[in-house]
Amino acid sequence: MKKMKLFPKTFLYTFFMLLFITTSMHLMIYFFYPKVYLSRMQDQLEKKMDTLQQEIKRNAAAEAGQIFSDFAKQNNVNVTVECAGSEVTYMGMDFQISLYADADMVFDVSNLENAESIIVKNKTMEADDGIEIQVEVMASAMPVKEAVDMITFLLPFTFGAAILFSIVFSYLYSRRITRPIFHMLNVTNDMKNLKPEAAFHVQDEDEVGLLAEQINQVYEQLLATIRSLDEEKEHMLAVEKSKTVFLRSASHELKTPLSGLRILLENMQYNIGKYKDRDKYLAEAVAKVDELSGMVRDILDTSKVQDLQEEEKQKLYAGGEIGAVLQEYAMQIADKKLEVTDSIPEDCMLFMSRNTFQKVWSNLIGNAVQYTEQGGQITIAADTDKIWIENSCTPLTEEQLAYIYEPFYRVDDTRAASGGNGLGLYVVRELLKKEGFRYVFEPVEDGMRFTIFL
Incomplete structure (x- = not known):
């Protein structure tokens, strides 16, 4: 199986990571936003009722009706008040559901046709004159339903935009990340072929730039070492060639007196002509040997110069x-x-x-x-x-x-x-x-x- 190259690998890793993040975020919004929104509405309604309770405590029970009416209109809620056996409802919404609840609750009837979702809060309040008032506040949870509908409508578009963004970003990011590596690959390939002009043009000061600069320094040292070795090699070849020429010349130089000495000794050996006078020509032979000795000594001294x-x-x-x-x-x-x-x-x-x-x-x-x-x-x-x-x-x-x-x-x-x-x-x-x-x-x-x- 052929291994995936760096660019597609980086692209796919980045894309799937972004896809996972965006998908997780959209699912979290879809499932948790309505609950968080509804909880926030309940908290706000609770705070408003606390404020209402403080205001009722500063007024008599006979004056509470106007306060409840203003509260219902200002906050778009229905307030049902029970005091001294009588019950009055102040309308702030355009509907009312008869519901008897001893505790706070959220009544979701969204599955019923033309029904509404409501939030019910019950609280016992005491007026300035000590009379207790049972208060039931009914608020609409329609904003939550509308928000859910809007999210459901927008999610496909935002998810599609997120996918498109992930593709574009992954492509640009992968190119940005892999471009220096591809450049390094091309330059190091030139360095492998020992091209003298091969070098990284360092522009960044990050770790990649530092790495490129270090590679340049190592390559320069390598080229310098290679040049030094080439020069040493050429020098050694020249020395060897010089030694070869010198030895050939030395051999030729020694050959002539050795040949003359051999002829002289052979003539003396066979008593040919004037060479019968051995005492005379032995002295001449010794002189030639001395000449050869001096020549050998000169050759040895000269050969030491090369080494x-x-x-x-x-x-x-x-x-x-x-x-x-x-x-x-x-x-x-x-x-x-x-x-x-x-x-x-x-x-x-x-x-x-x-x-x-x-x-x-x-x-x-x-x-x-x-x-x-x-x-x-x-x-x-x-x-x-x-x-x-x-x-x-x-x-x-x-x-x-x-x-x-x-x-x-x-x-x-x-x-x-x-x-x-x-x-x-x-x-x-x-x-x-x-x-x-x-x-x-x-x-x-x-x-x-x-x-x-x-």
């Missing part, structure tokens, strides 16, 4: 930190008779972990020292938004710059012979990317310049 945990950043004075790195290369600078100009302002600061800063500038200064010609010049300077190092050398071409950050890339054999392993700028790039700094490596008039933007 380097993010360290606490701090404000660093660039001049002092770079000066300390320059001291490490003082011997090489002196051997090549290089002219180093360090013109970094004392107040030049940047926000970076000290370990990363030292690794970056150690590689940059090491490359500059290594590839600057004998007696060349190295310049380190900074301004408000960048810091750079420039060295004199043959500027690189655009084709060479396209591969300059690849691991183990060497521009030419001359640079390879100078002892470079092709990992310096690769390490610098990885570290600066991790720290979020922009950088550029570009040729200048008589050399190359590496710029880091602060």
Whole structure:
């Protein structure tokens, strides 16, 4: 069985509740109104008779007739008075029913043809001169019958109007109640599909509005978390890709010296030609092993850069930190008779972990020292938004710059012979990317310049 949706369910619940209330009210009016009305008439007649009794007590019995006559006419009742064996009826109604009753009563003869309903009240009153008077007041209950007839006539119309009102009200109420829920359903469906623009436009300040606002906040946090995870995923993919490229390059870089070492050892093993002089070529083999060891050490050190945990950043004075790195290369600078100009302002600061800063500038200064010609010049300077190092050398071409950050890339054999392993700028790039700094490596008039933007 298909479950009823929220709007028809709310509509039917509201309609039947209103229908029950209006039906109950109409039945209560129909059954209880005549009784309440009749009881009220009796109470009013009782109060009027009490007032009449007080007035009779202030007058003599001989003067009571006029008082009873005025009372009958003013209140539209018949008053029958019995005093000293005589009986007189004062007419205030257009009919009189002979009825002997010792007690108050309501005599309903509505079932008889052309009959009336009456209220009878009996009371013994005492005049000012001490004479007792038996008073019987007969009032018509026709207003009750007329009221019942009017109610019977009007009830079908009021009941029909109540049903129509219940239908209209139930429809409007159900729409008002379910509209925010349907809106939530549509918006949450968009949220389920992770649409960035999905959101509730909160206008109300009630519980529904607060709920919508909280859902918006939760969805914004969810999107932020998803974006963060996507960025982390892209970063991890980039790291894995970088590792793959690095390992392939490292394998290729190790393959060449290993092949040369194998050929050298095989020739020595079989005493081929000049390789019979084993002492000489054993020394050469040891040198190649040392070269391979150094290369493996460089590869391991470089691979650690990719897995380097993010360290606490701090404000660093660039001049002092770079000066300390320059001291490490003082011997090489002196051997090549290089002219180093360090013109970094004392107040030049940047926000970076000290370990990363030292690794970056150690590689940059090491490359500059290594590839600057004998007696060349190295310049380190900074301004408000960048810091750079420039060295004199043959500027690189655009084709060479396209591969300059690849691991183990060497521009030419001359640079390879100078002892470079092709990992310096690769390490610098990885570290600066991790720290979020922009950088550029570009040729200048008589050399190359590496710029880091602060």
